[in-house]
Amino acid sequence: MDYSERLIVKPGEKLRLADIDPGFHGHNESHEKAMPELGEALAGITRLQELLYAQKKHALLVVLQGIDAAGKDGVCWHVIQAMNPQGTRVTGFKQPTAEERAHDFLWRIHNAVPGLGQVGVFNRSHYEDVLVVRVHGLAPKKVWEKRYDAINAFERQLSEAGVTILKFFLYISKEEQLERFKKRLDDPARHWKISEADYAERALWDDYVKAYEAMLTKCSTDYAPWYVIPSNHKWFRNLAASRIILETLEGMKLKAPEPTVDLDEIRAKYHKAEEEG
Numbered sequence: 001m002d003y004s005e006r007l008i009v010k011p012g013e014k015l016r017l018a019d020i021d022p023g024f025h026g027h028n029e030s031h032e033k034a035m036p037e038l039g040e041a042l043a044g045i046t047r048l049q050e051l052l053y054a055q056k057k058h059a060l061l062v063v064l065q066g067i068d069a070a071g072k073d074g075v076c077w078h079v080i081q082a083m084n085p086q087g088t089r090v091t092g093f094k095q096p097t098a099e100e101r102a103h104d105f106l107w108r109i110h111n112a113v114p115g116l117g118q119v120g121v122f123n124r125s126h127y128e129d130v131l132v133v134r135v136h137g138l139a140p141k142k143v144w145e146k147r148y149d150a151i152n153a154f155e156r157q158l159s160e161a162g163v164t165i166l167k168f169f170l171y172i173s174k175e176e177q178l179e180r181f182k183k184r185l186d187d188p189a190r191h192w193k194i195s196e197a198d199y200a201e202r203a204l205w206d207d208y209v210k211a212y213e214a215m216l217t218k219c220s221t222d223y224a225p226w227y228v229i230p231s232n233h234k235w236f237r238n239l240a241a242s243r244i245i246l247e248t249l250e251g252m253k254l255k256a257p258e259p260t261v262d263l264d265e266i267r268a269k270y271h272k273a274e275e276e277g
Contacts, residue, residue: 001026001027003026003239003240003243003244003247004227004243004244004247004248006026007227007228007229007230007240007244008220008225008226008227009216009217009220009225009226009227009228010220011220011221011222011225013217014217015213015216015217015220015228016213017171017209017212017213017228020171020228020230021230022171022172022173022176022230022231022232023173023176023230023232023233024230024236025230025233025235025236026236026239026240028235028236028239030235031233031235034235034236034239035235037239037243038235038238038239038242041239041242041243041245041246042079042081042082042242043082044246044249044250045079045082045083045242045245045246045249046082046083046084048246048249048250048252048254049082049083049084049087049088049119049249050084050087051254051255051256052087052117052119052249052252052254053084053086053087053117053118054117054256054257055117055254055255055256055257056116056117056257057116057117057162058116058117058162058163058164058252058254059113059114059115059116059117059118059119059120059162059163059164060114060118060119060120060163060164060166060245060248060249061113061114061119061120061121061122061158061163061164061165061166062080062119062120062121062122062166062167062168062245063122063125063127063165063166063167063168064076064121064122064123064124064125064168064170065124065125065127065131065167065168065169065170065212065215066168066169066170066171066172066231067170067171067172067177067205067208067212068177068198068201068202069172069176069177069180069181069198070170070171070172070177070231071170071172071231071234071237072123072124072170073123074234074237074238075168075170075237075238075241076090076121076123078234078238079238079241079242079245080119080121082242083119087117087118087119088118088119088120088121089112089114089118089119089120089121090120090121090123091112091120091121091122091123092123092124093108093109093122093123093124093125093126093128094124096108105126105129105147105150106126106150106151106154109122109125109126109154110154113158113163114163116162126151126154127151127215127219129144129147130144130147130148130151130211130214130215131208131211131212131215134211135204135207135208135211148214148215148218148219151219152218152219152221152224155219155221155223155224156221156223156224158224159223159224164248164252165223165224165225166225166227166244166245166248167219167220167224167225167226167227168226168227168229168241168244169212169215169216169226169227169228169229170229170231170237171228171229171230171231172231172232173232174202174205176232177202178202181194181198181199216228227240227244229241
């Protein structure tokens with residue numbers, strides 16, 4: 001299965017989430033059957049991220065958005081764990097601080113963009129400014145409506161600077177969300193995840209769907225595509241995300257850089273050190 005082709009939001013096409021099955025799981029019927037493919041993808045990510053870090057000609061930015069309980073943290077834990085922390089930075093964007101509000105909405109985002117050789121992961125992102133801001137009326141429509149174009153221009157700038165952008169919208173059903181809320185209540189180890197805001201936001205489900213559909217339609221571009229990841233099955237969510245990341249890294253044609261030293265000279269020094277014990 002070509003995960004990238006199957007799950008991409010094609011630029012220029014209007015997307016309706018009602019047309020997508022959040023329970024889709026591809027050709028694998030269970031977590032157990034998907035494990036070999038997932039393991040292979042994670043191993044490939046580990047190998048290629050090392051080359052990305054060494055070569056320092058590309059950067060990778062993975063943007064995670066999703067309805068509450070869709071699994072943004074889960075992707076960080078189960079997929080991003082394949083990457084060396086030395087070359088990876090995960091940034092979670094919460095409610096902006098007073099200092100951040102005093103600047104343009106992309107100010108705090110730009111500082112978290114990965115440099116060449118690095119992987120950046122946004123757990124929530126600049127898209128909150130056309131999601132939460134829109135749904136809760138935190139800014140007038142004439143303000144947030146302009147941000148789609150600003151975001152596209154920002155992402156084009158990053159792309160031209162060598163940053164490859166992958167954007168994953170983790171999509172679960174309303175029924176699956178409630179089931180996950182129940183598991184949080186039933187499991188004391190998950191109580192820390194419970195928030196009153198979860199239920200307040202759930203009441204705005206339809207408003208969020210409209211906001212997500214606008215985001216996906218207006219901001220999926222050739223240089224920064226959106227992918228809708230069906231996430232009712234956590235194992236498929238992880239598999240799809242890992243496969244798309246792997247396919248993207250493979251497309252960079254990464255190679256180890258040439259050595260910066262005279263290898264013959266270093267070998268001679270090694271043999272001398274070996275002889276001297």
